[in-house]
Amino acid sequence: xxxxxxxxxxxxxxxxxxxxxxxxxxxxxxxxxxxxxxxxxxxxxxxxxxxxxxxxxxxxxxxxxxxxxxxxxxxxxxxxxxxxxxxxxxxxxxxxxxxxxxxxxxxxxxxxxxxxxxxxxxxxxxxxxxxxxxxxxxxxxxxxxxxxxxxxxxxxxxxxxxxxxxxxxxxxxxxxxxxxxx
Numbered sequence: 001x002x003x004x005x006x007x008x009x010x011x012x013x014x015x016x017x018x019x020x021x022x023x024x025x026x027x028x029x030x031x032x033x034x035x036x037x038x039x040x041x042x043x044x045x046x047x048x049x050x051x052x053x054x055x056x057x058x059x060x061x062x063x064x065x066x067x068x069x070x071x072x073x074x075x076x077x078x079x080x081x082x083x084x085x086x087x088x089x090x091x092x093x094x095x096x097x098x099x100x101x102x103x104x105x106x107x108x109x110x111x112x113x114x115x116x117x118x119x120x121x122x123x124x125x126x127x128x129x130x131x132x133x134x135x136x137x138x139x140x141x142x143x144x145x146x147x148x149x150x151x152x153x154x155x156x157x158x159x160x161x162x163x164x165x166x167x168x169x170x171x172x173x174x175x176x177x178x179x180x181x182x
Contacts, residue, residue, distance in 0.1 A: 045117055045121050046115055046117060048150070049115055049117070049124050049126075049143065049150060050113065050115065052071070052143070052149070052150045053110065053113070053126065053128075053141075053143075054110065055067065055071070056068060056071045056152070057108055057109070057110055057130075059071070060105045060106050060107070060108065061105070061106070061107040061108075063099070063100045063101075063102070063103045063104055063105045064100075065093075065096075065097070065100040065105075068096075068100070068105070069089065069092075069093050071150075071151065071152055072089045072092075072151065072152045072155075073089070073144060073146070073151035073152060073153050074089060075088070075089070075153075076088075076089045076151065076152050076153050076154065076155075077089075077153070077154045077155075078092040078154075078155050078156075078157075079154070079155070079156040079157065080157055081134070081137070081157055081158060081159050106132070106133070107132075107133075108130040108131070108132045108137070108139070109130060109131040109132075110128045110129070110130050110139070111128070111129055111130075111131065112128060112129040113126055113127070113128035113129075114126060114127050114128070121145065122144065122145045123142070123143070123144055123145070124142070124143045124144075124145075124150070125140070125141065125142045125143070126140065126141055126143075127139070127140040128140070129160075130157075134159055135159070135160070136160045137157055137158060137159055137160060138157075138158050138160055139155060139156065139157050139158075140155070140156050140158075141153075141154060141155040141156070142154045
């Protein structure tokens with residue numbers, strides 16, 4: 001920068017040198033402002049997404065079917081812990097309706113969420129750990145930004161099994177499957 005803004009050999013820098021120096025400083029300032037703005041927008045998007053997912057979980061805990069199911073995209077999919085549980089939004093709503101109608105669905109408390117957003121901020125994906133009645137579970141999902149806001153395209157709930165007891169778990173599941181063959 002010093003060489004660009006250096007004088008022309010006289011005691012005072014020329015008018016053109018000062019003008020060039022000023023333009024460079026303005027350009028640098030504008031770039032820094034834009035970078036800061038983009039960073040703040042990305043942080044705001046992530047904050048909005050965390051709040052959206054938290055509200056979705058809270059809606060289930062308060063049996064608020066309207067908020068819970070409106071958060072899922074029309075063609076969204078919910079994958080539960082059982083191998084047979086791959087539901088469209090309509091199927092999942094039919095399955096869960098009795099729970100919501102009783103005023104108590106489920107109360108999953110999320111923690112340790114890992115969230116990622118595409119550069120165009122139209123798609124996001126995440127994984128999270130959940131405290132549930134089944135113990136620690138993992139949820140993962142894909143979200144899409146729509147005109148109505150964020151929507152869940154897919155959510156998958158899985159029970160976590162510590163590696164140290166996986167053989168016992170496999171034995172238990174195999175015994176169950178042998179006893180419940182179609």
